[in-house]
Amino acid sequence: MIHIGARYLTADDFAKILFDGEEVGLDASVVKNVEVNYQFLQGFSSNKLIYGINTGFGPMAQYKVSEENLLQLQYNLIRSHASGGGNLMQPLLVKALMIARLNSFMQARSGVHTDLPExxxxxxxxDVAPNVFEHGGVGASGDLVQLAHLALVLIGEGESSYKGEQHDTAELFKELGIEPLSIKIREGLAIINGTSAMTGIGMVNIIQAKKLLEWSIVLSSMINEVVQAFDDHYSYELNVVKHHRGQNEVAAIMRDVLTGSKMIRDRSEHLYNPDNLNQEVFLDKVQEYYSLRCVTQVLGPVYDTIFEVERVVTDELNSVNDNPVIDHEAKNIFHGGNFHGDYVSLAMDKLKIAITKLCMLSERQLNYLLNEKLNHKFPPFVNLGVLGFNFGMQGMQFTATSTTAENQTLSYPMYLHSIPNNNDNQDIVSMGCNAALMTKRVIDNTFEVLAIQMMAILQAIDHLDCSEKLSPTTHTVYTDLRAIFPKFIEDKPKYKDMVNVKQYFEKAEHVHLIKKRNSHIL
Structure with missing residues (x-):
């Protein structure tokens, strides 16, 4: 069990809860601190004007709310802002959102009753997932609309997903023996005033981006292997003179992945051979195309970006992102803008740009493999059938190309899309939830492109009949993937195969290399 609030929550904690079935718990000492914070607010708010407790919200904060309407004010806020549109968020993302919001409350600066975190x-x-919509949040007073849909379910209203089915929340709570939340002071505002939607989705994106990075390194290693590339471009000596952590880590992983390969060549045994000096035109290509030779330089910045983004989003996850901040230790309440999502918005934009570049590398490597005029090694589209009669991977390339193009368009930064709203009270906003959701779409798309690339590499290996010459690591990958995507010669629909390979990539428990290489990646 992972105790929320007891320590700094990490992406690894998120992965254990979301993918490994770990439960969450509340540390008794932290719950006590939440209770102390609530009691302070209860006493301090008497006979004082405090935003969101006895005032209206946003541009209507100048209106005082009467004593008898204080609790109803919180319910009005929740119901009025449960106004999302578009698709429902996936239950996994909603669960991530709830973990993030819970962790914020457990910082004991939101003045909430302990009933809420419990x-x-x-x-x-x-695994009850409130129905939360993708459209609605501008990421300034927090993810107001998305979190209002969470709040709606917490008070026993709206709809929820449970075991893959939709339920009326009130009926589901009765069935599961769950008591809905009763507002005590400011729980309505506390729930919706925060960055937890963008942050929760952001944590999922980081977990998945790490998988993409590792698979991209593996695929890049395998394509170098099947074309019998030289080993110096990922050597220690070449990369260490470039002082970037990511580049050197990517090179180290490539060396580990390719250890034992009988296909990678030592340059000194070939081009440095004196016999080659008698050739006017070298049969061996002196240097590979950039998509094969510059892997460490292309994926190195991706590596560094993922870990920088993880630092920023993890800091946000463990921060107080409410307003106002209820500080029982200083015995005061501080009004400001900790709900503003610029940190996460900018981080998600950086991540999606990095992952789009990773996707572009995959698409270029795929194109090299499928174009016989470039590789001079494989039949067109690694077609193992009759040329002109069969088509190999030709159809799948269209999907990879169009999906990469979509990623390129999606990668314009949301961070720059501030539109004033809320009667110009929110005159500069982060669009953080949009940024996180668009980054997730880029990541999902990239898994698809990498899956197509893997399918082509497997066909190339079988064309050369070289599986026994692969390194032990890449041979394991080949064997595992061929079990779910068999070699094909005759033309058959490939869309289901692509989905199977994509799902294999997405599931951490099936990715042996992530666990093996966790000293580098995780």
Missing amino acids: LLTQLINK
Whole structure:
């Protein structure tokens, strides 16, 4: 069990909860601190004007709310802002959102009753996913609309997903023996005033981006292997003179992945051979195309970006992103803008740009493999059938190309798309949730492109009949993937095969290399 609030929550913790079935719990000492914070607010708010407790919200904060309407004000806020549109978020993302919001509450600066974190804990552990819509948040007063849909379910209203089916929340709570939340002071504003939607989705994106990075390194290693490339471009000596952590880590992983390969060549045994000096035109290509030779220089910045983004989003995850901040230690309340999502928005834009570049590298490597005029080694489209009669991977390349193009368009930064709203009260906004959701789409697309690339590499290996010459690591990958995507000669629909390979890439428990190489990547 992972105790929320007891320590700094990490991406690894998220992965254990979301993918490995770990439950969450609440540390008793932290719950006590939340209770102390609530009691402070309860006493401090008497006979004082405090935003969101006895005032309206946003541009209507100048209106005082009467004593008898204070609790109803919180319900009005939740119901009025449950106004999302578009597609429902996937239950996995909603669970991530709830973990992030719970962790914020456990910092004990939101003035909430302990009933709230305890209820969130129940929903997370029972895999109840409130219906939260993708459209609505501008990421300034937090992810207001998305979190309002969470709040709607917490008070026992709206709809929820449970075991793959839609349910009326009130009925589902009765069935599961869950008591809905009763507002005590400011729980409505506390739930919706935060960056937890963009942050939760962002953590999922980081986990998946790490998988993409590792698979891209593996695929890049395998394509160098099947074309019998030289080994110096990922050597220690070449890369160490470039002082970037990511480049050197990528090179180290490539060396590990390719250890034992009987196909990678030592340049000194070939081009440095005196016999080659008698040739006017060298049969061996002196240097490979950039998509094969510059892997460490292309994926190195991707590596560094993922880990920088992880640092930023993890800091946000463990921060207080409410407004106002209820500080029982300083015995005061501080009004400001910790709900503003610029940190996460910019981080997600950086991540999607990096992953799009990774996708572009994959598409170029795929094109090299499929174009016999470039590789001079394989039949067109690694077609193992009759040329002109069969088509090999030709159809799948169209999907990879169009999907890469979509990623390139999606990678314009959301961070720069501020549109004033809320009667110009929110005159500069982050669009952080949009940024996180678009980054997730880029990541999903990239898994698809890498899956197509892997299918082509497997066909290339079988064309050369060289599987026994692969390194032990890449041979394991070949064997595992051929079990779900068999060699093909005759033309058959490939879309289901692509989905199977993509799902293999996405599931951490099936990716032996992630666990093996975790000293580098995780």
